[in-house]
Amino acid sequence: MNADLKGCPVCGEGALVQHIHDRDSEIDGYKFVIHGLLYSVCDHCHERVTTPELSRQNKKVVIEARANALTERDREQRLTPSTILAIRKKLRLTQSQAARVFGGGANAFSKYENGDVTPSDGMEKLLRISNEVPEAANWLLRRGGIPVVQTSVSSAIDAKLALHSDLLSRINEEHFRQHFEALVSSKAAAARGFAREFHHSEFLYSAANDSFQPNRPDVMVA
Ligand SMILES: [Zn+2]
Numbered sequence: 001m002n003a004d005l006k007g008c009p010v011c012g013e014g015a016l017v018q019h020i021h022d023r024d025s026e027i028d029g030y031k032f033v034i035h036g037l038l039y040s041v042c043d044h045c046h047e048r049v050t051t052p053e054l055s056r057q058n059k060k061v062v063i064e065a066r067a068n069a070l071t072e073r074d075r076e077q078r079l080t081p082s083t084i085l086a087i088r089k090k091l092r093l094t095q096s097q098a099a100r101v102f103g104g105g106a107n108a109f110s111k112y113e114n115g116d117v118t119p120s121d122g123m124e125k126l127l128r129i130s131n132e133v134p135e136a137a138n139w140l141l142r143r144g145g146i147p148v149v150q151t152s153v154s155s156a157i158d159a160k161l162a163l164h165s166d167l168l169s170r171i172n173e174e175h176f177r178q179h180f181e182a183l184v185s186s187k188a189a190a191a192r193g194f195a196r197e198f199h200h201s202e203f204l205y206s207a208a209n210d211s212f213q214p215n216r217p218d219v220m221v222a
Contacts, residue, residue, distance in 0.1 A: 008047065009051075010042060010045055013045070016040035016043075020038055022037070023037055025069075027069055032069035034061060037061055038054045040054065079119065084113055087130065091137055101140050101141055
């Protein structure tokens with residue numbers, strides 16, 4: 001605690017004593033703590049006062065804490081080899097085409113997908129934006145000389161397929177995709193066919209839970 005040279009603006013009699021505190025915060029569900037926020041309390045009237053000077057300092061502290069939190073969140077959410085594979089498959093690229101589009105050298109994607117090499121921050125950002133922003137992916141594909149194929153599958157469905165990539169790699173992806181498209185376009189008959197066929201396959205898609213379950217009651221997939 002430091003006694004502020006300035007007097008209390010509320011009562012005009014006390015001195016402001018500076019305090020330091022932490023505050024819980026979050027960005028899009030990512031929780032972090034902001035350390036070192038300042039406020040003053042009058043030692044006479046006990047009013048809590050934040051002077052413009054302290055507000056300025058606090059603003060800097062918050063900006064820095066948020067930037068650090070975003071860096072930390074990104075570090076914790078590194079792309080896994082299977083996610084990189086899923087993104088490449090979603091963009092319908094071979095490993096060498098992916099290297100042409102994203103850079104990193106001829107064998108980059110073989111190394112990323114085998115887990116031998118971790119992509120750079122810049123490469124991760126390129127892959128993430130390509131996964132989440134179709135326009136960005138198309139721009140990169142065109143720059144890499146890859147023809148952009150218009151697909152009837154919405155990017156939301158593609159993103160969902162990418163999330164389930166580990167399971168999808170174990171079933172016939174194209175077969176699944178056709179039926180999944182039919183399902184989401186509300187073609188009831190096709191959807192019933194989908195349900196019937198998948199009833200006999202290794203995994204069941206549950207529309208209610210929006211998840212896959214092995215077709216065995218004794219094993220559950222989160
Ligand atoms: Zn006061």
